[in-house]
Amino acid sequence: MASSSKASDSSQRSKRSDQGMGKDAAAASVVPIHANLTQLIRQVQSGRLAYIKEKLEVNRKTLQRHSCSLFDVAAAAEVASRGTDGGNALSQRAAERQCGSDLANGIGERDVVSVQEENLATGTLALSSSGATAQRTIVRFVKLPLVEKIPPYTTWIFLDKNQRMADDQSVVGRRRIYYDTVGNEALICSDSDEEIPEPEEEKHFFTKGEDHLIWRATQDHGLNQEVVNVLCQFIGATPSEIEERSEVLFEKNEKHSGSSDKIESRLSLDKTMDAVLDSFDNLFCRRCLVFDCRLHGCSQNLVFPCEKQPYSFDPDENKKPCGHLCYLRFPQWREGFKEMHDDGLAGGATYTMESGTASQRVDVNVMYESEDSNRQKGNIRSMTLVGTSGSKIISSVSAEESTTTPSADISETENVSSDLPPSSLRKHKISKHGPRYREHSPGKRQKVFTSDISFEGNIMNKLSIPEIRDTRLESRESGGDKLRILDESTKKTSRKDMCGESPATTMENVGRQSNKVSSTKNFLESTLSCWSALERDLYLKGIEIFGKNSCLIARNLLSGLKTCIEVANYMYNNGAAMAKRPLLNKSISGDFAENEQDYMEQDMAARTRIYRRRGRNRKLKYTWKSAGHPTVRKRTDDGKQCYTQYSPCACQQMCGKDCPCADKGTCCEKYCGCSKSCKNKFRGCHCAKSQCRSRQCPCFAASRECDPDVCRNCWVSCGDGSLGEPLARGDGYQCGNMKLLLKQQQRILLGRSDVAGWGAFIKNPVNKNDYLGEYTGELISHKEADKRGKIYDRANSSFLFDLNDQYVLDAYRKGDKLKFANHSSNPNCYAKVMLVAGDHRVGIYAKEHIEASEELFYDYRYGPDQAPAWARRPEGSKKDEASVSHRRAHKVAR
């Protein structure tokens, strides 16, 4: 018996694992487990039986009730009808007929056989039955008149914009049986066995019954190897899965049995910005500006443009206080803040040059130090986190002190900070930050004083704060030597700390401490310590968007969370901290001041670039020769076209050789991260009078639609002009090459084709080269298209359209009415793939003047070996003839 052998096997294993236990004992312990579990399983199974029985019984009763009520209604109706009318129309007629047809003809051989004779000549149907009641019934045919059928189609959904295929719509790897309409042949349209991958080992999903079994087993026998092994036999899961599950169950039961769950009130504020923005980053399409974009999909690569819009910055003098808590209303703060605001503008750029190189150095040092043990590294990390928050408090306190008590100096910490040679301070704009730096010493003194009165565990934390901060300062000054010494001391303290408290609680402690100290002081001190991670991230975003403008940040991003003065205070202290240690390591969590620096720096750079470029623009006269990118033109000149799918590159500044766009041969578009001066960027057109409708226009020549964001003179006016004309660019010029973008399509009608099946018709007359509409559909990969094509070719109606190297359009289930336009070798329309805002789209254009309500045809341009039989003949029809081709038929644009 398999189970018993397994059981003994497990017992041996358990013996191996537990040497102290004898073999007999092991065997003895396994047997009851086995029996016990078998019993448990039986319990579960019988419970299931009872459950089903009960469910069915309940269901039966409700159904019975319902049927009876339905029956009562029918009975009432029957009684009513019997009273009034002749009632039983069917039986009446039948009775008449039976009287009339009394030609009893015993033709049947058996008494149970009835034969029906159809007399097509007289249009009657005769029923003959033989036996005791031999009779013959004759009824007349009642003809159902012909009704015109509509051509066959599969239900489809209208799409005004292409969509990418969803995961579950694929036919790849699926078995599909197809029934030939003519020959009754059953065919399998699916992959060969090799193509279908073996289903991978799935993770076992535990049912309620299995949970119960595991729970009871572990409760009765404890969680050991034997139990797990026996469970494995009963449940088709691996031992590790069972162990994992039992732990989950244990936790679940623990939670259930009592310990009250602590509900955290400000849960959302504890999240970081990344977590909060997760859905935005993943679901928002930055190209279509919609959530859950069906074209580009979710979780797109985030491309941050290296150029940013400049923000307007009002000088302090003109500014009005934004509210009663605006920093401008606190005159004692005003000077310092103003300096900081200015500093933020002017000083930002200078720092980063140094920080770029210096921070790397520090990084190396820290890594070196922490090579010894990971644990220490962890400690250092946690310490530095504290250090940052701690320093904020310190600086706030110090700021307060500087205004109220200018008394200073003489403390233990002063010794540490005085290690720094004053000359080095001067290097760092001592003119500006020196005073502020000096203000910190009383802060530190204060800190130490605080830690003196607090309990010991906190002392360690407090002590490490200035040390770490100073460590960084040291490293900035004198490289690795001093850093190592100081880090040694840090390590000592951190070892003592034992990491018992999480950084968060430490921070809380710090906050409490500072409260205790500054209980008599300004409310600001108390609030400063409780900047949550989200608030900090929001603040940073604010810096990114508005610059160092506390009014705007507080109003737009931190409304209800922080007041302007709080933001300003925070900014001030951050600025101070930043000034003191401009080489913060990005890898250290909680350090974000450098990010702020980065934003500022980028901002500055972007603005200067923009100014520079604008100036140059006027001088340069664009011609179509210079504007179009050579690779694009080359492809358009190419007779055999193959468009390449564009995806935005994330290159910062200039695109080099490793830019994915350049690598694939596409131009960089406005969605790329690179700057506007990127050499690979398509620069649009400067057309003046040609309306961008000839090959004179570089956009047109490159099979692109003009883009108002890129082209100089192509613009769109919106509204009916009642709100005033927009500033006209290029002398009232109207671009004729933005029809797909603006959806300026003709009205298309769907009707019965003159050729075959359905057809598309135009409502109003159009001229040559007019845009009629877009051929929309599902974007599928070439592999998927091959599979679908096989199925479609069997049904002899294919809506596949080659789009580019990556995608094929399939309008079978999703599309628009133009999918019904038939093929003709002498067509009145043509299809053209256009690049519209980075996406390839198929436009249908008039090849000649078309009168109103004419049917539309275009040449499907099948590949030479792909064309179905009907497409090869001059006046072929699309749907009704048998396909000989075994290759999938694709439409191709010109």
Place this chain on the structure above:
Amino acid sequence: MPPSKARRKRSLRDITATVATGTVANSKPGSSSTNEGKQQDKKKEGPQEPDIPPLPPVVVNIVPRQGLGCEVVEGLLVPSRKREYKPNSKYTVGNHPIYAIGFNFIDMRYYDVFAIASCNSVIIYRCLENGGFGLLQNYVDEDKDESFYTLSWTIDQVDSSPLLVAAGSNRIIRVINCATEKLDKSLVGHGGSIHEIRTHASKPSLIISASKDESIRLWNVHTGICILVFAGAGGHRHDVLSVDFHPTEVGIFASCGMDNTVKIWSMKEFWIYVEKSYSWTGHPSKFPTRNIQFPVLTAAVHSDYVDCTRWLGDFILSKSVKNAVLLWEPKPDKRRPGEGSVDVLQKYPVPKCSLWFMKFSCDFYSNQMAIGNNKGEIYVWEVQSSPPVLIDRLCNQECKSPIRQTAVSFDGSTILGAADDGAIWRWDEVDPAASSSKPDQAAAPAAGVGAGAGADADADA
């Protein structure tokens, strides 16, 4: 089984045999296809397009759980002989297969009347008390190529004359008024042949039709309006083969088809359109027909074509080509549409039932289910008992041809089977005790029916 020349639906046996050597044979129901599809996708996109993530699936196929505590109660194939049936008569209609047969449960006056659909004709009969058939009416489509696949009874809401709705390969739904023997309406709109039509039990003007064009349409036969179309992003990916209205909850129905799934749809949010359809006076084509794209639940209970589905209270009976009918409970998630779970409760094995387009039927009270098989046998199951009880296996040496569709009379005393060779088989209950209370079909069907119902009620109490 001889290779029939005119049979539309082709045997699946050869196909399943070849496929059984492949991968799908021993995999879990439903899970195989989706997983393979996904994997293939990943594999495909791996080297070629690494930075373009696929769109999330539109519809989540819900697979029943398996394992301890999720066992399915399977019925034993031992006839209990609770009720015994004897073959009463064979009736040869023609050479063409009969795809549909159905009693009129809508109108009590005609509980003994049934109709069949074969080739291009629809014929109405009465079950005579002597065990024979009475021919009543015969309707023939003028188009010789028409082949009716389905029919359903309903009732005119004005003068309550019996209406018969039939449709097939011509994609046109014919509404026939049997009192006047005239074609009442022709409903045009489907783009593919129509596989099944069902009538709403309590609102007989509403019918739903399942079609090859991957859509389900809700019609009002009174005004001839197509009220709603159920198809699109979350709809069926292949022919829809069967539909059924929920018996108690108005506006819920189930559908199944060749894409191996059973979908549950709700029209509750669009009920205003259903009401509007009754009073619509304009041209039917001007009615604002709405499209519903997403079902309430998509269940992957079967791993092959699902060709018949019926509600049994809040549970669903559905059948694939795998020799069994399943009873399962759909548990849609009220808060998150499209999600939920399914629980397979019972299994009713039906040997040698591997063709597709083989449909089962129940009596008025859904106590008995009759289903034919490839060999001309009919299995009668007591569906509502747990574990399921096989009432009887009806077989006859002369009946060899597959039975596509069965019809169970109001109280289950008569069972009809429509065979592929164009014959109707009639089986009657032989229990002497029950024969007295058997419906007196010629004179007063109501009396017999009442007795039957009373007996059922007694048994219940």
